[in-house]
Amino acid sequence: MKIGTLKEIKSSENRVGMTPAGAEVLVNSGHTVLVENNAGIGSGYSDQDYMNAGCVIMNSPEEIYQDADMIIHVKEPQESEYKLIRKNQIIFTYLHLAANETLTKALIESGSVGIAYETIQKADGTLPLLIPMSEVAGRMSIQQGAKYLEMGYGGNGVLLGGVPGVDPGNVVIIGGGVVGTQAAKMACGLGAKVYLLDNNLPRLRYLSDVMPANCFLLMSNPSSLRELATRADVIVGSVLIPGAKAPKLVNREMLKTMKKGAVLVDVAIDQGGCFETSKPTTHQDPVYIVDDVVHYCVTNMPGAVSKTSTAALTNATLPYVLEIANKGWKNAIRESKEIAGGANIIAGKVTCPGVADAFGYEYTPVSSLAA
Helix, strand or coil, rough: CCCEEECCCCCCCCCCCHHHHCCCCHHHHEEEEEEECCCHHHHCCHHHHHHHCCCEECCCHHHHHHHEEEEEECCCCCCCHHHHHHCCCCECCCCCCHHHHHHHHHHHCCCEEEEHHCCCCCCCCCCCCCCCHHHHHHHHHHHHHHHCCHHHHCCCCCCCCEECCEECCEEECCCCHHHHHHHHHHCCCHCCEEEECCHHHHHHHHHHHHCCCCEEEEEECCHHHHHHHHCEEEEEEHHHHCCCCCCCCHHHHHHCCCCCCCCEECHHHHHHCCCCCCCCCCCCCCCCEEEEEEEEEEEHHHHHHHHHHHHHHHHHHHHHHHHHHHHHHHHHHHHHHHHHEEEEECEEECCCCHHHHCCCCEEHHHHHHHC
């Protein structure tokens, strides 16, 4: 199979879909890997690194879209790419379609095979291709929250860890999954007082055994969240419903009760965001203020630490890329429930229930299209 790796064109996205080491594995398995010129520069990989791995360097995304059977991306295709996507071409990347009807329509009209990293799910419910970037984003959420608490950015001037004789800051984290757990570890490590909320009691019991003493585990409900919002210096939104829009858990009324200069970090912004007042931002213009509360809603947080992120992402995606390339998408979907769960759009049909529900589209079981 011909596999194309493109240079990311989303704002400040420095990751690349495949490292040279991962590409070499694909080449050694008999596949042709096409890499766009300078695709890896932002992650520290030169064209020569890819050529040494046996890849073919291409001059433009048009050439790769024209020639490749499967496209490997990091972020979702951008509007300039929609017209390049071909019928039956596999698009394997983070798609986040439930928050993007324009892209959903474009993939439907293209007749392509859209397989989303974020909806590939193991039998135990874990999301193996979301986990590495969630680990990065969770840790970054506290770094960013701490930074934007500084007065120069409109924050309230609180140092999260405090100092001897002065109270630490209060961090509220909504969601005890991978993002929330990593955020809590970072915030606790800084010395903040951390409240971690989840609605899964077994998960809370587990976290109570492994988290440090300055992390307080609470059942998530509107009443608790309203009360904690009044005390919070930083709130991290990290709730994910695979393939569907994120629930709006902090509304405008709660915002009005928060401290002036508090910070909201919405890690769920790719799926529409956890906060009513969230809107996507970029690394160049990452924050805005509503009701005196700073909002950080960057849609590609891990892109800022691309060397770490690209290596972690390739480690997770490579086995699935290899399986799809070796078997073809139909056989891969028939033989792997995980890959079947990743199928969002196939041949003009919506095969992900969360995407269908988000826009009122007809849902088609993927099994009927892979037969």
